[in-house]
Amino acid sequence: MLLAQATPPKSDDKQAPGAHLQIEDFGDSIIARLNDVFAKAVQNLRKPNKIEFIPTFEAYPTLGIDASMIRVKEASNPKFGDYQFEMVMQISRRLLSEQSVKEPPPVVAKKIVAALEQIELVEKYQLVNAYINVYISRKHLGKRIAEISRKGFSLPKIAKKHVIVDYSSPNIAKQMHVGHLRSTIIGEAIARLLECFGFTQSKVKFDNDPQFKSEAYQCVVALQNFEPDTVKAWKMIYFATIYKRLGITDLVERGESFYQSRMQSLVQELEQHQLLVEDKGRKLFFPHECNIPMTVVKSDGGYTYDTSDLATLKQRLSEERADWILYVVDSGQSEHLENVFATGKQLKWFDAAQKRVEHVQFGLVLGEDRKKFKTRSGENVKLTQLLDEGVRRAEEKLRTKGKEGEFTPQEFREVAESVAYGCIRYADMAQSRTSDYVFSFDRMLDDRGNTAVYLLYAYARIRSIARNAQVTREAINSFINGLPSDDGVLLDHPREVQLAKQILKFSDVLLSVLKSLQLNKICDYVYELATVFHDFYGECYVVSKLPTEGENGQQAATTKVNLNRLVLCEVTADIMQRCFNVLGIRALERM
Template identity: 30%
Template sequence: MPSSLPHSILEQRLRRAVGEVLPSANLDTVQVRPCPDPKHGDYQCTALIGLAKQARLNPRAFAQEVLAAYQRLQQSGGDASIEVGMVPEIAGPGFLNFRIDVRTSLLPAALAGADRLFCEPARPPRTVVVDFSSPNVAKPMHVGHIRSTTLGDCLQRAFRSLGHRVITDNHIGDWGTQFGKLLVGWRHGLDRAALEQDPIAELERLYRTENAAGEADPSRLEMARQELVKLQSGDPENLAVWKEMIRLSQVQFDAIYGRLGVTFDHTLGESFYNPQLPEVVADLMARGIARESEGAVAVFSDGSLPPKEDPFLVNRDGEWVPDPALIRKSDGGFNYMTTDLATLDHRIRTWAPDEIIYVVDDRQAPHFRKLFLTFARWKPEAAARTRLRHIGFGKILGDDGRPFRTRSGDTIRLAELLDEAVERSQRLVDEKRPELPDATRRQIAETVGVGAVKYQDLLPNRQSDYVFSWDKMLALTGNTSPYLQYQCTRAGKVVREGGPVDRTRLASAVPTEEAEIVLLKYLLNYGLTLESVVAECRPNYLCNYLYELAGHYSRFYEACPVLRAGEPVRTLRLALCDLTARVLQDGLRILGIGAPEVM
């Protein structure tokens, strides 16, 4: 299906024009994007200057030639009325600017793109595995799980929305040395009543008690080690307890994911890969990629990278010394590098993805560099056809600039954090809309409270740390989710009151008010924004787009009466409200945030 969006039509034609003038040019670099400053036009292409320089041509003269070719193509293939209304001009050192003819082309272009909300399906669609959230069994989900969960969920929604095939996999921590202590604790100190009451709290208590006991009494540690060995060798009793701990944890996860609206296609935890780990190590050793060292088995640098870029080397006192990746501990146990290698192998063999995205804390960047490099040495063909990306993120800080914790220094549980967000938004809704029924106010409070937490998390550049602030996330002005939700309800309300948009009336409509024109042009960029979100895995692009859109809508709404206007202006404006509401709603949906009809 041919594209109907202006930037896409322009780009395709421009690429053909460039190809005619300069056959050697890499046409992928020829991109048409919205002008940052509308003074210069609606769309621009800045790539011609670079191409001209590469080919040792004068940039402006080259732009002239491309423009001439572009206009020839436009005339010969000028069946699309939209395209005729794109007026090109050369500016500055060789920019190409395009202006949409508001009278003939703007509205047709917008209506043509409206059915798909100004998005074009990805071509070709890719298969993408998204690995995110990854909480640990027997521990509460806490504030540290927010970013991976909201980022990962948003990214998978964005990919899906553009037509990519997405597989989400929650790689839960359901295996490892902590289960030795947990098993000893379960056997000796389990409080059944407490387990009934709050299973995760009780499991956490068992672990802490046992951890302390182990520090005081080495024989206790030895017990834990033995229980772990029994578990790993398939002891039925320990397996049963371990499974029960997973079940109890999954109940907790499901409750929180349910509240967050997050789902996974698969939950293949670490234990799933356990049977494959010996083979992974044996194979890596057989291929000479790993070798024994100090009783452990480790992967060392292969020397293919300069020392500064080699994650398998670290500089100590001016000397580059090995910093290997351990894949088997000296006690014979395996660690997460081994599991991650097996996981990667399994994912590629099972799903044959084009891309695997790991949404994990930035601090693990060195681990992922080692993982990806080791995998590339182990399975070169598979690695060559799969893009592996670690999508890292920073910390959440308290207002004292230190990691966000309770006053007593404990980690904050996600469930409690969501409760507080909802309580706070409940107070706001109760105050602002006392006339609404209780049940409605409760629903609004839930949607607004949970949405505020997510939006605060998605708005900053993911790599930077951000300061957690109840007041800011729930503020009704500024770049917050309550503001976006509010604008969404406003736009939706007008459409509900004004009735369905009668498109036949639009045939004779032309946007004339500045606010109408600006809003309409901005709507056209929605799909482009989603594409950049997906390209760089940065949901904040979408947040900022939606905030800008809400601002354009607000100014339009202020300046242009809708329901009071005469036809066909009334229908045109109603259509603008409708499109805005739909884009805002869809954008919030991709952020994982609900849009109440009333608030």
Template identity: 30%
Template sequence: MAAAKIAKKAPRTVAEDIVATLKKHDAFSKIDIAGPGFINLTVTDDFLAAHLKTIAADPRCGVPETGEGTVVVDYGGPNVAKALHVGHLRSSIIGDSVCRLMKFSGYHVLGDIHLGDWGTQMGMVISELQRRQPDLPHFDRDYTGPYPAEPVITLATLEEIYPAASAACKADEERMALARMATKELQDGRAGYRALWRDFLTVSTEGMKKNFAALGISFDVWKGESSVQDLIPPMVEELTHSGHAIKDQGAIIIPIEKNDDKKEVPPLILVKSDGAAMYSTTDLATIKDRMAAYAPDKIVYVIDQRQSLHIEQVFRAARLAGYAPENEVDLIFAGFGTMNGTDGKPFKTRAGGVLKLEDLIETGREKARARMEEAHVAEDMDAAEKEDIAQKIAVAALKFADLQNQRQSDYVFDIDRMTAFEGKTGPYLLYQAVRIKSLLRKANHIDSREAFVLTDIDRDLALLLTELPEVIEAALSHYAPHYLCDYAYRLAQSFSGFYNRCHILSEENDALRESRLALCAMTVRVLELTLSLLGIKIPDRM
């Protein structure tokens, strides 16, 4: 139809010409022109069977390796000293999936957690701690060290202090001033503050690693805002010298408006009027750092949609300063929507607080355990093996519930739906895969790659298996894992219907039985691959 527009011919005429050519090929058993000019093609069983055989023999299931070059993915971004809560789920699991997808596609991927460890929140915690424990040597300016080797604070205390400090600063301008001052002094290298900061980092990183491990999320690089601290003074100097940065109202800013702007674009603040760096400073320096260290072809930011203006400012400044030349690197903002409660406002627990990530995961595990017991699954296994299955089910539920939403739109967080096991859920997908595994075990099936014999019952599933490459391409080009979710679900659903319509093991026709087993084997492979790109693992039984 699009061709008709270009050719300036009636769509049906064009369709007829195309059909005439296609008829010369023997891949199609039926070619129809429908409606205003749609061409409906039906591939022959032989063609489809041969194609299946090809992708069955391919370790990549027919997906080409299209990625080239290095890409840095900036995701996770948890703040040091702050407990990981459900709000961190999105960035982490979307970013993780994007990394997996890009790695699979052939890119050299560096996933960077980019910790929030250099901003005012650090000063807030330091000044709050000073109120509570003024006797710590860290606050004594005359103290020359050494500071205790072991952290002087526990994770639990830190996680309690942070929200308290944050609230106090918000409510009280004086407290805020203290926090800013502490931030500035920390950045300037005050020894006691640095020692405290080191403790915060040690303690919270430990907690994060535990949480991320539970979710099966890993990062290639554990850098953060503070990683570029040494680059900041020379960068400011350089930008001031080159004229890109100017003094304004006591601060140093980079004006970034363009002549053809149709909207107001506020300048990027490079240095605050108190001399401290802020996240725009570290983000800009981080681009410089990444270019120097990795020379990436792309930098992808998987961060909150609400930061789009900030990130645009950083991108513009980086282009202007020449830190990220357009012909060298793509700067991509893959923003995600807010996680809201059922009331449409940003999610809070009933008590008004945040829901900690580990509590959410535990809720999922509990439900999984209960369900397993009810269904008498894995009763012969030991506790550790059972727990492993419960863990996989919980993680599948959580990740799939989140990832199936379109990345950029807000979504409603509902813990009951998030940990549901029926319908369009992670556990449903696992369940279908597990049924196939069980079937293949019973059949003692070795991947024989026999010729496929396709009947009407097999056809839908077979056709769906050939769709994988275009699904991956869509997910990749949009940095959008939900395309994978949609496909995995359609595949699982199609399999389930197939499984219901024919009894495979008792099929008397040997060739058909073998073909169906091969189709099942292919299905579980594709499912496993698709889910692996979502960061979801399949147990052997459930």
């Protein structure tokens, strides 16, 4: 079992998704800022010293609608602006059903618009029947692009508490196989996402202990003789090699032996309080509202997965004082984990209003026949075999495109590995986490559509623009720093504006994923960003070659660079790289 430890916020499982995330600063989040503006507008409607007193809005506190529930969403169509507030009809209906106050939606919407704060972010608010459309200021977009180029993206600041991510969990007695793939990939990406929001990491890397490696080396003979302890050490090194290939480091390894004494203490505690029921030699605990009891002690006196999982939960809550625990485990374990969590609540190990314990479930990896991914002989596909096959196919793909001659042999191998591992990761995370997905190398390595290969090529091409124009990052920074303090990057063309808007969605996308833990939203975003960029690049010249007359009347060419547009290119690549970092994909400057 591998644990990535970090530090996020408090939770209540009765709250709306993401309500446990306490935003202390909006950063570059447009939606969080607009939510705040609309929440204040609704609150101001109840204050007679702000605008004309409206008695009906005194009822708001009893309608179950408070500031934390106010939601602005991205507009589904550009003709409705950039963002929309759609809660007006809901508010109007609640006023009628719960307070018998008939306040037509257009009237409610008009009063809210009158109370909205005018901020630089917003060009205008537009009232259309019961909907309030929000248009983002072009000047604000240009200023934010310049600031992002200068200092980087500013994600919302969230109140930090302690979180533990439980994922991967290979069996020390067996080789890692494809069944471990999703938990490992998804769990690592979630840990990276938490780190992206500033949750300080507290991890122990078991494969980097010099004493451990030294002892393992000295025990080669014992390994050849299959001595149990030495074989176990070899397995640990084997797992570390797999994790290194997947770019996963700094993990805490917790085997069942760590919890052995804690399991004994747990059983003693439950027996002392007479909470166990004996049945045919077994000792059972019956959590409330659960169909299946927890088998704490088997008839032969041994412990079960129930025992170890309960001891694990208690240790994390009481000893490590976790506020948020995420179990990245397949959907087949849902009922078991529900029982574990229910037992923890019943024994008062945690209060759901203060602590958050949740199952981050995922579907199966299927073969082309839509059955569990197996070898032809029906065995589980070993993870090493899967990774090796991915590298082989990536090398073949690159050779077909004539890329081998552009790199040294070592560089070519590294590029192939980055492509292969990136494709395997991306194909997994591009799917809805809760759905099964069909594993196909052919689709993964396709350079068209929403694939890692397409995005890695797109990223490399974008990075090559400044390089080929011989414009350094220092020159771009000098251009940005030379802009007047109240000005930003010029956005004169509709495609420039469209790209800037897509870039500025980054913060809200990551915040949304932090709430839902649906990583496919990041994949969708970065693919759309690449698509919008290609539309921009097709219509907006960044680098132009102007014909001039050289010496002796010979024709020559002068390179003209539009630095405003080049800034958009570099910021686009920066955002793509940050998305890759969260997904655990190594970005390549050349492909």
